[in-house]
Amino acid sequence: MPAAASNAIKTYRMMEYVRRFTAEPAAVQQLVLADPGQFFIVAVEQLYPLFTQAVPPSRATGHSLVYVTSGQARMSIGNDSYTVGPHEMLIARAGQVYSFEPGDMNTGFVCHFHDAILLGQAAPADAQVPFDFLHFWGRPVIELPAQTAEFVGQLLHRLLVEYTTHGLTYPAVVRAYLLALLHELNRAHSTDEPAPLTAAAALTNHFKHLVASSLKTTHRVRDYAEWLNISPNHLSKCVRRVTGKSPARWIEESIVLEAKVLLFQSKWSVGEVGAAVGIEDASYFSRLFRKHTGLTPLAFRKRHTPS
Structure with a gap:
C-alpha cells in the first residue's frame, strides 16, 4: 500500500x-x-x-x-x-x-x-x-x-x-x-447513511482514498489496481459504473484540481506546480491542464488574480 x-x-x-x-x-x-x-x-x-x-x-x-x-x-x-x-x-x-x-x-x-x-x-x-x-x-x-x-x-x-x-x-x-x-x-x-454499499461502490471509494493520498507520486491506473488486488479492467468497470468516469479520467481531473489550488494559492512557476502534482514535464502538464479547463495554467492564474 x-x-x-x-x-x-x-x-x-x-x-x-x-x-x-x-x-x-x-x-x-x-x-x-x-x-x-x-x-x-x-x-x-x-x-x-x-x-x-x-x-x-x-x-x-x-x-x-x-x-x-x-x-x-x-x-x-x-x-x-x-x-x-x-x-x-x-x-x-x-x-x-x-x-x-x-x-x-x-x-x-x-x-x-x-x-x-x-x-x-x-x-x-x-x-x-x-x-x-x-x-x-x-x-x-x-x-x-x-x-x-x-x-x-x-x-x-x-x-x-x-x-x-x-x-x-x-x-x-x-x-x-x-x-x-x-x-x-x-x-x-x-441515520442518513445509504443502504450498504455495493461492492463496486466500496471499491470506488477505496480507489478515491488512494488517489487522494498518492496523487503526487502515482498516476497509473494499473498501480492502483495492484494495490486493490484487482485487474485494471475490473477497476475500470467499477469506477465507471459508480462515477460515470474512467479511473484515468478521475486521476487526471484530480491532478488538475490540485494544480488549480496551487496556481491560485501559491506563486510557484508552472513547472513547479506541475512537479508538485507529480508531472515533471511542464509542457505535458500545460497540455493536460488545458485539456480539462480550456485555459493554460498561466491564463487560469491571471483570471483569478485581482488586477
Missing part, C-alpha cells in the same frame, strides 16, 4: 480569503471577530452578498458548515458539485478542495471551526475529533429530519448570539454549543 503523500498545497486562513475575494473586507471584519481561524459563525445572508467574484479551488485550515434555512447554496467540493436547500447541512472538511460562485439567494448560517477549538489546549498533538462525518470520504451533505433541523437551527442561533456578543472570550461556552451541534449532526449522519 502507498504511503500518504506530503501535502504541498497551503491552506487559507480566513482573513487572507476575505481580503482577496470580498468587495468590502471591512464589512466582513465586523462580522468575523478575533481569531477567525479558530472559530466564527455568521448569517449566510450577511456574508454571501459580500463575495462578488467566483472563488477558485481553495483549501482552508478548518471545517466549514453551511446550513440553509431558505433558498439554496451551491458549492463544488473535490470533483463534484452540490446544491443544498432548507434542512440540509453542507460540509467542507478541513483540507478538502472547494470552490463556489456568487449569486445564491438564501438565509441560514456559515460556521467555520478548527479542530483545536473542539479539542482544547490540553489535547495531545495527534488527537482527532470524534466525529466520523468530519473524516468520511463521501457525500458532504447531511439531510436533517424536521425535529433535528429545529434543534440544529436553535444551536446555530445560540452560537451566533454568543459569538456576536462575546467573540471567543468564553471558549468553553462556544465549545459546549459546538459539540452539541456536532453530536446532532453525527446522529443525523448515521
Whole structure:
C-alpha cells in the first residue's frame, strides 16, 4: 500500500480569503471577530452578498458548515458539485478542495471551526475529533429530519448570539454549543447513511482514498489496481459504473484540481506546480491542464488574480 503523500498545497486562513475575494473586507471584519481561524459563525445572508467574484479551488485550515434555512447554496467540493436547500447541512472538511460562485439567494448560517477549538489546549498533538462525518470520504451533505433541523437551527442561533456578543472570550461556552451541534449532526449522519454499499461502490471509494493520498507520486491506473488486488479492467468497470468516469479520467481531473489550488494559492512557476502534482514535464502538464479547463495554467492564474 502507498504511503500518504506530503501535502504541498497551503491552506487559507480566513482573513487572507476575505481580503482577496470580498468587495468590502471591512464589512466582513465586523462580522468575523478575533481569531477567525479558530472559530466564527455568521448569517449566510450577511456574508454571501459580500463575495462578488467566483472563488477558485481553495483549501482552508478548518471545517466549514453551511446550513440553509431558505433558498439554496451551491458549492463544488473535490470533483463534484452540490446544491443544498432548507434542512440540509453542507460540509467542507478541513483540507478538502472547494470552490463556489456568487449569486445564491438564501438565509441560514456559515460556521467555520478548527479542530483545536473542539479539542482544547490540553489535547495531545495527534488527537482527532470524534466525529466520523468530519473524516468520511463521501457525500458532504447531511439531510436533517424536521425535529433535528429545529434543534440544529436553535444551536446555530445560540452560537451566533454568543459569538456576536462575546467573540471567543468564553471558549468553553462556544465549545459546549459546538459539540452539541456536532453530536446532532453525527446522529443525523448515521441515520442518513445509504443502504450498504455495493461492492463496486466500496471499491470506488477505496480507489478515491488512494488517489487522494498518492496523487503526487502515482498516476497509473494499473498501480492502483495492484494495490486493490484487482485487474485494471475490473477497476475500470467499477469506477465507471459508480462515477460515470474512467479511473484515468478521475486521476487526471484530480491532478488538475490540485494544480488549480496551487496556481491560485501559491506563486510557484508552472513547472513547479506541475512537479508538485507529480508531472515533471511542464509542457505535458500545460497540455493536460488545458485539456480539462480550456485555459493554460498561466491564463487560469491571471483570471483569478485581482488586477
